[in-house]
Amino acid sequence: MKKLWAVVALSLILMAGCSSNTSKEARPTDPEGLYKLSCLGCHGANLEGVAGPPVTNMASKYSEEELLKLINEGVGIMPGGLFSEEEALTVTKWLLEK
Incomplete structure (x- = not known):
C-alpha cells in the first residue's frame, strides 16, 4: 500500500511540474511561448524530453489530427x-515542423 501512495505522489509531482501555467502574466499566443508555458517542464527546452518523451520529428509519428487529439486529451x-x-x-x- 505504501508503494501505491508513493507512485500516486510521484505522479502528482510530475504532473504539476509539466504544467507551469500558474503565472499571473499574460498568456503567450505564439507556439514557442505556449510550449514553454505548459510543456517545457516535461519535454525539455530543446524538445529532447525530460520527465516526458522527446517531441522531435512528430510529423513522422503523427498526423495533425492525431497529435492535436493527444495534446487535447493527454496520454x-x-x-x-x-x-x-x-x-x-x-x-x-x-x-x-520541428
Whole structure:
C-alpha cells in the first residue's frame, strides 16, 4: 500500500511540474511561448524530453489530427486540457515542423 501512495505522489509531482501555467502574466499566443508555458517542464527546452518523451520529428509519428487529439486529451501521466482549442492547434502545427 505504501508503494501505491508513493507512485500516486510521484505522479502528482510530475504532473504539476509539466504544467507551469500558474503565472499571473499574460498568456503567450505564439507556439514557442505556449510550449514553454505548459510543456517545457516535461519535454525539455530543446524538445529532447525530460520527465516526458522527446517531441522531435512528430510529423513522422503523427498526423495533425492525431497529435492535436493527444495534446487535447493527454496520454499516460501527460494531462490534457492545458490549452484552448486554438492554442492546441497552434502548438500542434509548430511541433509538426520541428
